[in-house]
Amino acid sequence: MIRTLIVDDDRLVRLALSDILADDPGISVVAQAGDGLEALDLASTRSIDVALMDVRMPRMDGIAATQRLRALPRPPQIVMLTTFDLDQYVYDGIAAGASGFLLKDTDPAEIVRAVHVVAEGQAMLHPAAARRLVDRYHRTAGGRVRDAAARIGRLTPRETDVLGLLADGASNAEIAAVLGMRESTVKSHVSRILAALEVGNRVQAALFARDAGLHPAPPPGDGTGR
Structure with a gap:
C-alpha cells in the first residue's frame, strides 16, 4: 500500500485528488495538508511514501516544503502538481x-500512475515540463559539463552503464533486462550512483548524464554480430 499525503491550499482540489486516488486499491491517502508547514508536521508523525504537492501555497510553498520533506530521515517521494507551467517552477x-512534475489538468489516470512510478523510485515529468527542464539546462551549461564529467568519473564501468540507461528513461526492470542483472542489483547500483553524483533523485542523475554527454551502452551483442 502506497501511503500518500495530499498538499494543496484549495480544499476542493484536495478532495478531488483524494477521490481520484481512492479508486486505486494500492494507494491509501493517509493525510491532507493545506500548506507546506502543515505537511511537515504531518510527515513527522506518520509514515508517508508519496506526497502530491502544490507549488503556490501560504506560509510555506511547495518548493520549500519539498526541500524540507526530502531532508527527513525517511523522505517521501514528491510529485509536484500545479496549474502554472513555468520554467522556474520546474527547475526549482x-x-x-x-x-515528478505534473499539471493539475493531467488525466486522472496519469496522476495515479505517477504515484506508483515515483513510489518505485522512478521519475515522471509532464512532457512540457521535461522539455523546459532540459532546455533550461542547455541554456545554462557553462562549467556544469566539466563538473558532471568529473562526478561521473567516480562511477565504476557497470554503474556508468546503468546511469546511461537511466538517463535514457529506462526503468529498473528494463535496465536489468538489458544488462543481464537482477532488478535488486540495479536498485543497489542506482543508490550508489545517486550518492556518488551527490544528487537526490533519478531526474537529477539523468541531467548529469546528459551534461556529460553520456549515452546508453548497447545491449551485449547488439549490432556487433556476436
Missing part, C-alpha cells in the same frame, strides 16, 4: 528533490 522543484 526538481532541484529541491521532486521526482
